[in-house]
Amino acid sequence: MRPPRHLLLAAPAALGGALLNALDVPMRALQRLVGVPRIGWMFVGPNLVILGLFTFLPIVINFYFAFTGGVELYPSQRPFTGGDNLATLFTCGNYLDPSSCEKDIFWRAVYNTAKFALIQVGLMVLFALVTALVLNRKIMGRGFWRGVFFYPVLLSPVVVALIWKWILQREGVLNALLASGGFAPVGWLTEASTAFFWCVFVSIWAHMGFYTLILLAGLQAIPADLYEAAEMDSASPWRRFTRITLPLLLPNLVVVLVLAAIRAVQIFDEIFVLTGGGPGSATTFIVQFIYQTGFAEAIHQYGLAAAASLVLAGSLLVLTLIQLRISRKATDGPSRRDDG
Amino acid sequence: MASLAAFATATRGRGRRDWTDWMSYAYLLLGLVLMFGPVLWLVLSSFKSAAALNEFPPQLLPYGQASVRLAGHDEPLPLYRVKLADGSTREMAEVRRIGIQATMVDPKEPTEELKVNIRDRERVREFRFATENYTGVFGKFAFARFLWNSVFITVVATIITLLFNAMAAFALSKYRFSGHKWVFLLIISTLMIPPTIILVPNFLVISELGLLNSLWGVIWPAVATPTGVFLLRQYMLTIPNELLDAARMDNASEWRIFWRIVLPLSAPALAVLAIFSVMWRWNDFLWPLIVLSKTENFTLQLALNAFQGELTTQWHYLLAMTVITLLPVTLVFAFLQKHITTGIAASGVK
Amino acid sequence: MASLTLRNIVRRYGATTVIHGLDLDVRDGEFVVFVGPSGCGKSTLLRMISGLESVSEGDISIDETRVNDVSAAQRGLAMVFQSYALYPHMTVFQNLAFGLENIRTPRAQIEEKVGAAAKMLKLDALLARRPTELSGGQRQRVAIGRAIVRNPTIFLFDEPLSNLDAELRVQMRTEITGLHDRLKTTMIYVTHDQVEAMTMADKIVVLRAGRIEQVGAPLQLYNHPANRFVAGFIGSPQMNFLTAQIAGVAGDGVHVRFGADDARAATAALPVDPADAAAGTLVTLGIRPEHITLGEADAASLPVKAKIERLEQLGAACFLYCSLDSGEALTVHVPGQLRHRAGDSVAVNVPVVHAHLFHTQNGEAAFARRSTPGAD
16 A cells, blocks of 8 residues: 555545455455446445435335324324324414414414515525626636635534624624614614514525525626627627526526525524524524424424424425426427538 | 626726726625624624623724733732823722722832722723633633534544445446436435425434434434535546456456545545535534534534523623634635635536 | 728737737728738737727728727627627527617518528528527528628628538638628638638738738739748648758849759759849748659759658649758659659759749848749
8 A cells, every 4th residue: 555645644544444454355245246236236325324214214204293193202102193283284264364373383484484585585696696797707816706705605504693693782883883873773683673684684694605606607607709799799788788698697597596495495593593583483484493393392292393394395395396397498408400 | 777787797808997897896895894894803802801892882903901010919900091180191000999999009100009089090901812712611611522522523424424425426427237327316306305304203213223412313314415426426427437447357346446446536526525514514503403402412503502592691702612613614715715616616506 | 891991000918019010901892811820810900800809009990980999889890700609599580680689670670681691691491490409500601690680891700610620611611702702891801721811812911920921812922922931821731941052143043052052053043133142142942842843854943852751642643741862851742643652762853933032031032033924
């Protein structure tokens, strides 16, 4: 074995070497048994086991939880209740008024999530597009500026929330700036409407950079000579934007919109730390409802939480299907022909 | 509107700078302030003493009270600017304070004591980093433990992720066993199944495996990332099959081929996945929140969350902990930014 | 249809000068080809004419009007790009119509003009297709059609055939020259291929390193190259350049011989004006492979002994790659087939009536040719 070049690589290399030699004999035996092509199963096996245990099996069990009641975790100890959990969730006097519902927090969470997804995705993709357009121009140090917008994406949601909580506190720097300008301090996170706004703002702050990168890649894929041809075609800058940039960027925009929507519907981490869902349930979203119902309250209502996650899964399925449909329509162009 | 669009479509300068260029730079500067500003404010604040943090409005830079060492006193004495009866001001050190009366001495004439009302003086401040916030964090709380938990989970999960994903990617790129297309589709389809919709049953599985409240309960569900398999498979497809055939002729087992040929050749893709995995595991929150119930098993993220409820009055420690928590990712960003952004551009645009 | 005038055109990128003070006149209706090796500045020059790049110094005038400060869209020109630059998300019809839509042409007129252009280029069956569904040649025609529809005063072509295979290239060459015959519009065409230049141009502009080496009709450049570069660039295979020495001056012209200071070497007289030719000066003698003959020497040729290193027999012609005693290489293009083999020695003749003399230092043509029958 060649001696490793770097001291840092020495440990993993040794570990790797040990693993290699330890498993070589049994692997050779297995190989002789099943033949080379089928040894592929051996390699993909561990991944499949993990996926099976923690993704596919749970999907099936989830349905079981949703249709059973009681407070036990173990499935065989749970009485079958049929659609009771879903019924509890969906019982509402007036569907547009959460307070008339049996599980009013659930509906508040649903409306909050829908409102949040629409506003946050719309604004964030808009800002991402503008930023990508700016970054696409001939500017100095583009790599640096790209990094500037991308940095918050790397921070953990807890850190993001704490950074902004520190700024938005009653005695935080934002209120200090207001006070110096002669305005009264505001309880940003303790008033329902402003708390919601800041949830939108903070999540845009934390995630915009990712989508900016995707849109920037899309913009840079548009050949420069198309713009030159359009210039020769007397196209005004506005027409160049609407007739060339936007149509050719559309596939990326759609991908970004759907990805952002899927993420927005599942928002939890930074909101939970920033507002805890409050004030009241003003910033409670659906994943937090699932978490609270299933794990945080005194009595763990696994069935109800599972039922709620079915509702969430349903909406995600719809979004994913929309994306598949749109991307299939885009790639299903008519085929090439080859006559001279 | 035309200029706005000119700003939107311009990709080459013609040598002239027009207002759209200035607008762009202004936008970029605004972005710089908005993106880095809050983090900078966090870092600056974390170096302020508890007392300074309680001030409203807050000062920009960390200031502490200046102090002076005088003969005859064991501890350094805090300095104040005192307004004297004759209207002049002098810097004096406080020897002791009883109620609203302070006994102060001029450092130049330490024997002469003066009784001063505390209303007639103000602190002398100097620029000072309250590093005791950071040292205190390790002492007062089981911070080292939380750090260890996070590091353990991140490193172990990343190693296992790299191994399992590389093996799966190897199988799906180099072997044509019956059903391999279905397996690939299956793995990719899990991208559509985020953890948030299977929290309860996952909890059951972890519980049955006896991994509740264990770091391994956080590690195992996270290692089969479909993104990782996709990324590595794309890369491994570019490794010529002739290399494997030559190795087979050389009597190498498939396992050996994987370890000695494919894995080393996939190093760039493995590096990208490693960076992603470190980021994902370091920043994990919801699942560890559910699995880990005992405080001593908390990761840094959970600890931060738990303490922000208890410690609303101890921001100086919380801020220091937050800064420490974001340090690794920031370092990775500073040195490996190009890899991350190109990796995302390559894999994110599917 | 318009004339184009370039006066003292300079283009700088920072401290580097790419185009050094060019002057050029293009007459109304001419087909002018800019030709030269990569990096000679021909594309840059074209882009400056189009308005896509600015001029550092000098004047560009179209029809006597200075257009330096006129935007590309307003100059009334049309450009066919090397990569065609077709809008991939628009149909052929929309690609052709885009330019007219931008200047708010009424719908009926758009359909008429696009229809006419499509018919001229045989694109009418393809109007509903997207560029990805077209072959290379069809895309080329759409790019040309887009230019035609705008009814420009000057057509600009930026290496339009370089992306096509050889057979298609020949076909498209004919189509473009046919287009020129039909429309009679001024056309400026950039290429690195001297065959395209020779076959298509009314006037060729040879460029090197940002300077014009020579301007003239194709045969003019072939028969009377102004310097060694143009002589070597035009014509394939490339002209042979041999070292020769002026033996003396007499009434019938300048006598030259191969080999220096060899009094016994054969000399022949080139029918040129002796000017200040001095005996003993070394000169570069250029002779095209197709003019060299094999066999018996005669008074009008310089004989040379050559050793065949390699033979290429194409059936209708034969290429001999030889080396001379002096060590120089010689390429010979002989019609028909030969029985020689590699390694054979042959006697070749350099007919002086087709020889060109160049100064060895600067490569400039030496000595103006006296008018001789048949050699123009």
